[in-house]
Amino acid sequence: MDTPHAGDAALGAAPPVPDEPLTARLHERLARAAYAAGLLDVAYRTLDTPVGTLLLAATEQGVVRVAFESQDHDGALQQLADKVSPRVLKAPERLDDVSRQLDEYFAGARHHFDVPLDWQLSSGFRRSALTRLPDIGYGRTASYAEVATAVGSPRAVRAVGTACATNPLPLVVPCHRVVRSDGSIGQYAGGADAKRYLLDMESAA
Structure with a gap:
């Protein structure tokens, strides 16, 4: 009868767990x-x-x-x-x-962000619209139409919506504060529940 090598037992052993x-x-x-x-x-x-x-x-x-x-x-x-x-x-x-x-x-201790931003993932009208969003104060909202007017293109409401939907810097650039003219919250990249949470958190402050 063949005698098993000591190393044979290790063949079926689980691989070592990395030291995290x-x-x-x-x-x-x-x-x-x-x-x-x-x-x-x-x-x-x-x-x-x-x-x-x-x-x-x-x-x-x-x-x-x-x-x-x-x-x-x-x-x-x-x-x-x-x-x-x-x-x-x-x-x-x-x-x-x-x-x-x-x-x-x-935690409710900060109402605006003070970090350098790299805008290279946004350009043209979308970037122009997004750079206006920090002007919407904490706990306040603005309609897509109001943002379009602020950018100087009052008829570009849908384009503002697209800018918000493709915002590469949500939260830091507060596209969650942009809502529909009828007061409904509209779409959000993080989902409607996240947008509602952020608006409720800010309005409660």
Whole structure:
């Protein structure tokens, strides 16, 4: 009878479980090395919030993307790789400031955001409309028609709706404060429940 080798027993054994803290440290070292070498064009992280997990991404110029789970985080990362740079890496430190400000916002301690923005995912009329949205104060709303008028194109109501629907920086650029003329909340990239939550949270402050 053949005598089994000691190593044979290991053939059916489960693979070793990675040391998660070690993996995280190695990833952090990689991110820092990539940044130091100028190889990190887009950093990203996720943030848990009352309206779900957000994907946050930034270039050296500023925050470039905020995406809800319903917008498909993998798809958002692919968009960044296609339109900004393929050098995309999870590097939370670059997003520390906006993450802190979002936490403060959801805690009711912040009414506007003060972070640099990178607008390269928006252009033309859409960008012009979106840059007007921070003028809508915390706890207030404006209609799509009012925003169109503010941009100087009062008949471009649908175009304002499209700008809001494709806003690459929701929350930080508050498209949730834009509603229909009849007072109904309208559409929202994060979903109607998220939009209602944000409006109710702000109006209660």
